[in-house]
Amino acid sequence: MSAIILLLFGLGGMALGYVFYSKFIAQHIYKLDENFKTPAHEMEDGIDFVPTNKFVLWGHHFTSVAGAAPIVGPAIAVIWGWLPAFLWVTIGTIFFAGVHDAGAIWASVRNRAKSVGALTGEVVGNRARSVFMIVIFLVLLMVNGVFGVVIAKLLINNPGAVVPVWGAIVVALLIGQLIYRMKASLPLVSILGVGALYFLIYIGPSVPMALPEQIGFEAIGYLSDSAAWILLLFAYAAIASLLPVWMLLQPRDYINGLQLFVGLILLYGAVLIANPTVVAPMINIDVPEGTPSMIPLLFVTIACGAISGFHGLVASGTSSKQLDKETDARFVGYFGAVGEGALALAAIIAATAGFASLADWKAVYHAFGQGGVLAFVNGGATILHAGTGIDEVVASTLLTVMAALFAGTTMDTGLRLQRYIFQEWGEIYNIKWMGKALPATLLAVGSCLVLAFGAGGADGTGGLIIWPLFGTTNQLLAGLTLLVITVMLVRRKIASAYTLIPLVFLLVMTLAALLLQLKGFYESQNWFLLGLDIVVLVAAILVTLECASALRRTKREMAEADA
Incomplete structure (x- = not known):
């Protein structure tokens, strides 16, 4: 089958969803009000609360939520066949992700930009808030540790990507100064920024950079190149999380969003020109031994790109603090989800049509968990070369930089969000020093490094140990975020079916996946993940019961008021 069919139906469905469905949700469900004074204006401080142009904020939101997950998840899930992954990404983007992201921004903006965790305390109750914030912390720990x-x-496997990945930070700093200090024209700045970024991508393969095999000092021992990169990345993320959002976070995310769209245009254009054939089966009935059941695992393997709880953290953690007008939530939240859906669709096409034959595809997908970023990079580079004539090394560097920059922007935002969690804990439990930015940042970085090196040893890969639980924990978070939004809608006497149906589906699939994983961890005697799975499962049940109780209580109060 031609990959063009997937491209047209996928992008066409998402475009129609934004034009029609998102407009209905914005006007009739969330009832976005252009005249509502947003926290960005009411609480403006020039650091976290900054009224922002909706296009720039879209770039921040989209690239923060995208990361590598909408590439990794779909490029793994095609092991069950391209059709299930394609349907979940397309339908999930239109009816799940867009509603979730825009709703999380709206709910936060209507409550002084509080995070979804803190918001749970007001909407549901303090017990639910305490449990919910533990789930949020675990998700952020997983995201930061793994990314x-x-x-x-990525930097070790492709040294040509080092210059563009780190050079993008310098470009972002300059863009921030041009936009906010020099008041330069946004279109001009955008052209200059994208041009500079793609120039770095072009010259990157000519100046490959790699750390020495071992670096360090005799007194403290040597670090592997992997460990050294991880330490450098967390040092950068800590500094970035403390800087004002306009200085680095916003412009870095914005320019990354633009370069992604340029990259997607190139990739999709190459598909239209080369017309590659999808060699993977539509539904794979010959899955490798040990591959888990598609239902419910498909719906947690593909999170970002269909719906993801991490999006709610970004929406209520940073995006809501920068929203200029409440009506911008439709563009920033829903269209941000569409952008991620388009990236997930590209990953599906690259991972199914970027191979010469079915045998080549099966050689990569010989076990569950195979594929991922490398399948996207290699398959995408093949399609780009065939369709545009771009050298495969340059094409591979372009896609590697795309993946690395998105993972990097997610780390930037993720660490800032983790800092917010510690600060909120400081306020809740009256620990004054924890409520300050620097100590909270050090706690956030410290917890990630303890996981990375404490669980993973000297190479710093400890985050990968708990990654198998990311999908279920992340989707649980999405369901619980929809629960909070649903309670708010019920209290306002607004139709809640548009959030209630997605949340019921998510909770059922996530709880089923948690139970399935529980059985697998027990059989493999992985007691650490077994215990963590039980913690997440209990948290899910407790918060769900608390939210159900809040819904019943709200309906009873409304009935009494009407009487």
Whole structure:
């Protein structure tokens, strides 16, 4: 089958969803009000609360939530065949992700930009908030710990990506100054920024850079190149999380968003020109031994790209603090989800049509968990070369930089969000020093490094140990975020079916996946993950019961008021 069919149906469905469905949700469900004074204006401080142009904020939101996950998940899930992954990404983007992301921004903006964890305390209750914030912390710990490893591996495997990945930070700093200090034209700045970024991508393969095999000092021992990159990445992320959002976070995310769209245009254009054939089966009935059941695992393997709880953390953690007008939530939240869906669709096409034959595809997908970023990079580079004539090394560097930059922006935002969690804990439990930015940042970095090196040893890959639980924990978070939004809608006497149906589906699939994983961890005698799985499962049940109780209580209060 031609990959063009997937491209047209996938992008066409998402475009129609944004034009029609998102407009209905914005006007009739969330009832976005252009005249509502957003926290970015009410609490403006020039650091975290900054009214922001919706296009720039879209870039921040989209690239922060995207990361490597919408590439990794779909490129692994095609082991069950391309059709299930394609349907979940397309339908999930239209009816799940867009509603979730825009709703999380709206809910936070209507409550002084509080995070979804803190918001749970007001909407549901303090017990639910305490449990919910533990789930949030675990998700952030997983994201930050693993993405550090992912970026390190990408830089080690492709030294030509080092210059553009780190050079993008310098470009972002200059863009921030041009936009906010010099008030330069946004279109001009965008052209200059994208041009500079792609120039770095072009010259990157000519100046490959790699750390020495072992670096360090005799007194403290040597570090592997993987460990050294991880430490450098967390040092950068800590500094970035403390800088004002306009200085680095916003412009870095914005320019990355633009370069992604340029990259997607190139990749999709190459598909239209080369017309590659999808060699993977539509539904794979000959899965490798040990591959888990597609249902419910498909719906947690593909999170980002269909719906993801991490999006709610970004939406209520940073995006809501920068929203200029409440009506911008539709563009920033829903269209941000569409952008991620488009990236997930590209990953599916690259991982199914970027191979010469079915035998070549099976050679890569010989076990569950195979494929991922490398399948996207290699398959995408093949399609780019065939369709545009771009040298395969340059094409591979372009896609590697795309993946690394998104993972990096997610780390930037993720560490800032983790800092917010510690600060909120400081406020809740009256620990004054924890409520300050620097100590909270050090706690956030310290917890990630303890996981990375404490569980993973000298190479710093400890985050990968708990990664098998990311999908279920992340989707649980999405369901619980939808629960909070649903309670708010019920209290406002607004139709809640548009959030209630997705949340019921997510909770059922996630709880089923947690139970399935529980059985697998027990059989493999992985007691650490077994215990962590039980913690997440209990948390899911407790918060769900608390939210159900809050819904019943709200309906009873409304009935009494009407009487």
